[in-house]
Amino acid sequence: MAKKIIIGTASSTKAGRVTGALDVGSAPDGAKIAVPVVIVQGEKDGPVLWLHGSVHGNEYCGTYIIHEFLRGLKPAELSGAVVAIPVVNVPAFQSNRRTSPFEIFNGGDMNRQFPGDAAGVATQQMAGVIFEQLKRYAGVFVDFHTAITPDVRWALFPKADGEVGATSEKIARTFGYRDTLPAPMSILAGSALMTAAKAGIPGLIVECGGKGPAFTTDAVRDASERLRNVARALGILPGSAKAAQPMTFFSNFLWVTASRGGLFEKTVSCGDRIVEGAVIGRYSDVWGNPVGDARAPQGGVVLAINGGPVIGQGETLIHIGLDPRPA
Amino acid sequence: MKTITIGTAKAEGAGRFQGTLQVGSLPDGAPIELPVIIVRGTADGPVLWMHGCVHGNEYCGTYSIHELARSLDPAKVRGAVIALPILNLTGFRSRQRSSPFELFNNTDMNRCFPGSPTAGMTEQMAHVVFTELKRHATHFIDFHTAYTSDTRWALYADLGGEVSKVGRVMAEAFGYENTLPTPEGTLYNSALMAAGREGIPGYLVEAGGLGPAFTRETVLDVAERLRNVGRAIGLLPGEVTKYPPLTTFSNFHWATAPRGGLFVNHVKCGDTVAKGQKIGTYYDVFGDEDGEATAPASGIVLAINPGPIMPQGDVMIHIGLDPKRG
Numbered sequence: 001m002a003k004k005i006i007i008g009t010a011s012s013t014k015a016g017r018v019t020g021a022l023d024v025g026s027a028p029d030g031a032k033i034a035v036p037v038v039i040v041q042g043e044k045d046g047p048v049l050w051l052h053g054s055v056h057g058n059e060y061c062g063t064y065i066i067h068e069f070l071r072g073l074k075p076a077e078l079s080g081a082v083v084a085i086p087v088v089n090v091p092a093f094q095s096n097r098r099t100s101p102f103e104i105f106n107g108g109d110m111n112r113q114f115p116g117d118a119a120g121v122a123t124q125q126m127a128g129v130i131f132e133q134l135k136r137y138a139g140v141f142v143d144f145h146t147a148i149t150p151d152v153r154w155a156l157f158p159k160a161d162g163e164v165g166a167t168s169e170k171i172a173r174t175f176g177y178r179d180t181l182p183a184p185m186s187i188l189a190g191s192a193l194m195t196a197a198k199a200g201i202p203g204l205i206v207e208c209g210g211k212g213p214a215f216t217t218d219a220v221r222d223a224s225e226r227l228r229n230v231a232r233a234l235g236i237l238p239g240s241a242k243a244a245q246p247m248t249f250f251s252n253f254l255w256v257t258a259s260r261g262g263l264f265e266k267t268v269s270c271g272d273r274i275v276e277g278a279v280i281g282r283y284s285d286v287w288g289n290p291v292g293d294a295r296a297p298q299g300g301v302v303l304a305i306n307g308g309p310v311i312g313q314g315e316t317l318i319h320i321g322l323d324p325r326p327a
Numbered sequence: 328m329k330t331i332t333i334g335t336a337k338a339e340g341a342g343r344f345q346g347t348l349q350v351g352s353l354p355d356g357a358p359i360e361l362p363v364i365i366v367r368g369t370a371d372g373p374v375l376w377m378h379g380c381v382h383g384n385e386y387c388g389t390y391s392i393h394e395l396a397r398s399l400d401p402a403k404v405r406g407a408v409i410a411l412p413i414l415n416l417t418g419f420r421s422r423q424r425s426s427p428f429e430l431f432n433n434t435d436m437n438r439c440f441p442g443s444p445t446a447g448m449t450e451q452m453a454h455v456v457f458t459e460l461k462r463h464a465t466h467f468i469d470f471h472t473a474y475t476s477d478t479r480w481a482l483y484a485d486l487g488g489e490v491s492k493v494g495r496v497m498a499e500a501f502g503y504e505n506t507l508p509t510p511e512g513t514l515y516n517s518a519l520m521a522a523g524r525e526g527i528p529g530y531l532v533e534a535g536g537l538g539p540a541f542t543r544e545t546v547l548d549v550a551e552r553l554r555n556v557g558r559a560i561g562l563l564p565g566e567v568t569k570y571p572p573l574t575t576f577s578n579f580h581w582a583t584a585p586r587g588g589l590f591v592n593h594v595k596c597g598d599t600v601a602k603g604q605k606i607g608t609y610y611d612v613f614g615d616e617d618g619e620a621t622a623p624a625s626g627i628v629l630a631i632n633p634g635p636i637m638p639q640g641d642v643m644i645h646i647g648l649d650p651k652r653g
Contacts, residue, residue: 019613036611036612036613038613038614060589060634060635060636061635063589063635064589064635066614067589067610067613067614068614070613070614071614086612086613086614087612093636094636094638096636149539212538212635213474213540213633213634213635214539214540215635217591263389263390263393265543284393285362286362286412286413287345287362287364287393287396287412288364288392288393288394288396288397288412289345307539308539309386309387309389309390309538309539309541310386310419310420310422312420
């Protein structure tokens, strides 16, 4: 039995692929801000996998992963449906920025604004329209982000009680990035992931590739194949899921900002093990003189590192996975 | 030995000196002070002027200049190196090509030379810099990056006489194969061509890619090639490395995108393309193929826009025309 999935102008009532747009707001000239929606529905019943990309507008790798995954789907093979919004923060995407250029007054980080607010600021209003649809239809949710450099490969899932936590962990294991954080429910408030989990929808955030053009076709293909493995594990795609590889779980992450600005060269890469006090990068002044090292404030695994070549004070310097343990 | 003074940087004898040159001021009155490095040798000789980050987010040039400057031993230098590693300081800080304070006038600093003390902000900054360049430089090298990390090409001012002759010597000593002897009329208000018109031979390196796209290996390679230029013009001792012969062009073709969309490029820097050949694919927001981009001219790819998004009118490809090998 086919489901009725109607999101904006994308209307799916039977097996097949439909596209359309969902109005989420309007620009200062009155033009609509519409996010693209793709629905691929199978012939058999099954879960609805909901996908988000470019919630941060300049994290294009996620959009490309979703596109690659969608192009490989055949409705005849599917049980259930895939609903994708490959570009969530459209004005930011267009402007090559993390946040919307129309968000002048507030913070504007869309992944801190869920479930949204119809009476809030621009980004909260957009998030509200999208989350209402997500809550209505989604069985499982996967959100794609990037950090800074092309070698970023990690994931996080909500460490929730009961089914939500168990299914989320299963998704994380079938996606299979080695470095994965079972995220305590107290962190990332306002993210779509945590908000969905609190509404009973299990999910995963994938961090793959770097900012803007800093990602490769290989990373896109690999992430798309891992997403297919998740779809197999959920029974949306036929075939059995590939066995999980050994993984490293963390207790939490530490997000470290730069205590000073300057020219900066990193000396560690994503996935590296570091100890407290280890040199992670070197500062130089405008004349090219070395003026100090940046050091890890705690030990762990490098999840993300600022690649320089310049760093502003207060910018994200390093993101460390704490207390790594085999899982 | 005459003292070389640029802003607060003063070189009275051999050694390494640093200081700043004020080129303007900010809306709150704070000065805009550019870093200046002078490495002076024990005897008079050529004065090689280098500047980087004329386009503020082309950091590879700054790092290349720093790498070279750190490697120079004043005891072995004849003449001097004067380096301004960050020319468009406000663009550099903002990770923008142009200054965030330049809202009205000519925003591209490399179209502002020789500059003017009475025009827009960027032209005023260019004027202060060019006045010093003209006073001191016997040779000039400018650093740019294009988009992708595989960018490797160069230009020299081909304005006739000594400027062309010495420019060619610098080009051969630096040794990037793909090189444009830049004809009069092209890049008219660049520092390269403005210096050339003043009789100062110049070379412009395009290496490494925008923002963080460049690698450490590129920086080290560029610094070594710069030392070879130093050897070729008598600034540094030692034998000049002979690189393979240049491939030169009649000019370049700079093609902008006729439309916007998600974009995946299919050619690399250095590839040979024929007019009409597919160079990239457009996709729509749903992930469906939505047309292709083709080469507007035949030649060698000097720079290519890697996407992943392409605004209409963005530079899509830069092609070296009529390649002549050897």
